[in-house]
Amino acid sequence: MTRPDPESRRNPPGAHLGAGGSAYAFLFFPMAILTVFVLAPTIIGLGLSFFEWKGGPLWTGAGGWNLPTFVGLQHYRSLLSDPDIRHGLINTIAFVVGSVPISVLVAFVLAVAVNSPWFRGKALVRTLLFMPTIVSIVAVGFVWRWVLNDSAGILNWFLSLLGYNDPPNWLADGYWPLFWIVVVQIWRQIGFCLVLYLAALQAVSPSLYEAAAIDGATRLGSVRHITWPMVAPMTAFLMVTGVISALQVFDLVFIMTGENETRYTTVLNLEIFREFSYGSFGYAAAIGVLIFVITIAATALQLAAFGTRHPKAAGRAAK
Amino acid sequence: MSREHRRRAANTFNRPPFAVRLASHIVVYTVAATMLIPFLWMVLTSLKTSGEANTPPSLSNLLPATPQWSNYATAWNVGGHVSLLDFYINSFMVAAITTVLAVAHNALAGFAFSKMRFRGKAPLFWATLLTMMLPAQVFFIFAYVLCSWIGYIDNIQALVVPFLASGFGVFYMRQAVTAVPDDLIDAGRVDGMHSFDIFWTIVRPIVWPGITALAIFTFMNSWNSFFWPLLVVDSMKMKTLPLAVADLASAAYFTDYPTTMAAATLLVLPLVILFFFMQRAFTQGIAMTGLKE
Structure with missing residues (x-):
């Protein structure tokens, strides 16, 4: 390590690079796009949730002004009594709780096995598991509908081979469609979580396992008390981001239910889409705010939970 | 620590009995297969006739009798004047x-x-x-x-x-x-x-x-x-x-x-x-x- 020479102290790195405003030139388009299409619409969207509005031009010529009408908290009061929103909320939460922890946990278990030195075909497994993550949800949705088809689907054939000949109609009966939507989501997410876990496992020092082996720890014990705590930051990351994106589920439900959502399958984002299609922009915005609030609450809760658990877990591993 | 040394150290701890290794491979590859089966089913179906596809599956009709490549042409030209x-x-x-x-x-x-x-x-x-x-x-x-x-x-x-x-x-x-x-x-x-x-x-x-x-x-x-x-x-x-x-x-x-x-x-x-x-x-x-x- 050398001492910083006086030249560079007078003229710190990058000091010149801002000269002539080129930093602003580099930032102009990105910042303009983010401001116009994300920041401003978010603020206006929050405001819209207190108004009634169908969109369209503000000045309609002969028709006069087409301005949003202020309705105060009316949309939020409607949210509380709207049965569609209640079903959407319940189903969304069921979707999140049903899919996120399982895909993270399964991915962890698989990653530990695949990462073992004796595992054959690591690259192949990674490729296969990653496939569902990259393909379009439209394709995934239709393929799974066909797999689950009542009369000619391959799932019912497998089940009949196992001696189960009277399955429900998976895509129509009660909560079964939602169940399969959750399964497909897990199926899609495992590969993504696995790839990230494999990266995290690379960073775990082998000397920790050596020390544990010398201390007479069992293999499972080392997974429980070394591996799991060491990749805890990745687990927290996967849980937090997984919950955030699962709360926004739309495409999968839209396709899997054939655009015919029922109270057993509707989710909050589908309700937004529906209200938006009817031209109830204000009410749609209010549902959006509801999802936003739930997202913040879920994230804060998880960060608090993971935050307090880490030090203890790490401490246990060190012992 | 040399790479070889490190690998050996990891190996001494991590090499479980054959049964455990076998079971691990079976579980992992079963999950991997479930990733592939829907896509295989997709491609197989895409090559069948409508009649074949609508017949409940069995071992004998899993594969199309003759691959119907024309299905791709049908899908390709489905929009009439747009393809x-x-x-x-x-x-x-x-x-x-x-x-x-x-x-x-x-x-x-x-x-x-x-x-x-x-x-x-x-x-x-x-x-x-x-x-x-x-x-x-x-x-x-x-x-x-x-x-x-x-x-x-x-x-x-x-x-x-x-x-x-x-x-x-x-x-x-x-x-x-x-x-x-x-x-x-x-x-x-x-x-x-x-x-x-x-x-x-x-x-x-x-x-x-x-x-x-x-x-x-x-x-x-x-x-x-x-x-x-x-x-x-x-x-x-x-x-x-x-x-x-x-x-x-x-x-x-x-x-x-x-x-x-x-x-x-x-x-x-x-x-x-x-x-x-x-x-x-x-x-x-x-x-x-x-x-x-």
């Missing part, structure tokens, strides 16, 4: 333009945030990070209104312009550029290079893997995007491939499974090919960023 080729071109144009411009914007902004000094840097950077956390459910409504005001609806602009920068992309490139040593930048500065030349000749080659990874994600997200195109595209001729396939599949679903599956195969094919050629960049990019959308 899937038009939707491929739409999707490809949208994804390609978005990828090139968005990566360029994000990389330059990341470079500015990482290596340049200017007034207002901190608040601008925080604003960029904030956009990553804002919920699409809230901002898409007014973004749509805005697009309708400026005549973007049912135009390619609506599918491209809002995506020409992203908070995630800027943040990602800023992290990548930060790894470039300041000494190199200073050397360029001493040589009297303009900041864009420094970016282009010094920074760009070093952060190329990050740029590739970001490009792949941007392309993938654009190619697969569904919700926003569903809102802003009205006419048949502007539809992207996922919208067209969803239409076709909904229309054909109750009568013609093979055509639906052929269309689904055509939809996933480009990304699967891209994935197989650029697998390392895909998985490393994901591992590097830890973020997808």
Whole structure:
């Protein structure tokens, strides 16, 4: 390590690079796009949730002004009594709780096995598991509908081979469609979580396992008390981001239910889409705010939970 | 510690009995197979006749009697005067333009945030990070209104312009550029290079893997995007491939499974090919960023 020479102290790195405003030139388009299409619409969207509005031009010529009408908290009061929103909320939460922890946990278990030195075909497994993550949800949705088809689907054939000949109609009966939507989501997410876990496992020092082996720890014990705590930051990351994106589920439900959502399958984002299609922009915005609030609450809760658990877990591993 | 030594150390602890190893392989490969079976079923169905597809499956009719390649022609020409080729071109144009411009914007902004000094840097950077956390459910409504005001609806602009920068992309490139040593930048500065030349000749080659990874994600997200195109595209001729396939599949679903599956195969094919050629960049990019959308 050398001492910083006086030249560079007078003229710190990058000091010149801002000269002539080129930093602003580099930032102009990105910042303009983010401001116009994300920041401003978010603020206006929050405001819209207190108004009634169908969109369209503000000045309609002969028709006069087409301005949003202020309705105060009316949309939020409607949210509380709207049965569609209640079903959407319940189903969304069921979707999140049903899919996120399982895909993270399964991915962890698989990653530990695949990462073992004796595992054959690591690259192949990674490729296969990653496939569902990259393909379009439209394709995934239709393929799974066909797999689950009542009369000619391959799932019912497998089940009949196992001696189960009277399955429900998976895509129509009660909560079964939602169940399969959750399964497909897990199926899609495992590969993504696995790839990230494999990266995290690379960073775990082998000397920790050596020390544990010398201390007479069992293999499972080392997974429980070394591996799991060491990749805890990745687990927290996967849980937090997984919950955030699962709360926004739309495409999968839209396709899997054939655009015919029922109270057993509707989710909050589908309700937004529906209200938006009817031209109830204000009410749609209010549902959006509801999802936003739930997202913040879920994230804060998880960060608090993971935050307090880490030090203890790490401490246990060190012992 | 040498690599060999380290591996041996890990091995002494990690080599469980044969039964455990076998069981692990069986479990992992069973899960891997479930990833593949739906896709196999898709391709098999796409080659069957309608009659074959509608017969309950059994060992004898799992494979098509004669592969019906004409199903692909049917799916391809399904729109009458428009063919899937038009939707491929739409999707490809949208994804390609978005990828090139968005990566360029994000990389330059990341470079500015990482290596340049200017007034207002901190608040601008925080604003960029904030956009990553804002919920699409809230901002898409007014973004749509805005697009309708400026005549973007049912135009390619609506599918491209809002995506020409992203908070995630800027943040990602800023992290990548930060790894470039300041000494190199200073050397360029001493040589009297303009900041864009420094970016282009010094920074760009070093952060190329990050740029590739970001490009792949941007392309993938654009190619697969569904919700926003569903809102802003009205006419048949502007539809992207996922919208067209969803239409076709909904229309054909109750009568013609093979055509639906052929269309689904055509939809996933480009990304699967891209994935197989650029697998390392895909998985490393994901591992590097830890973020997808």
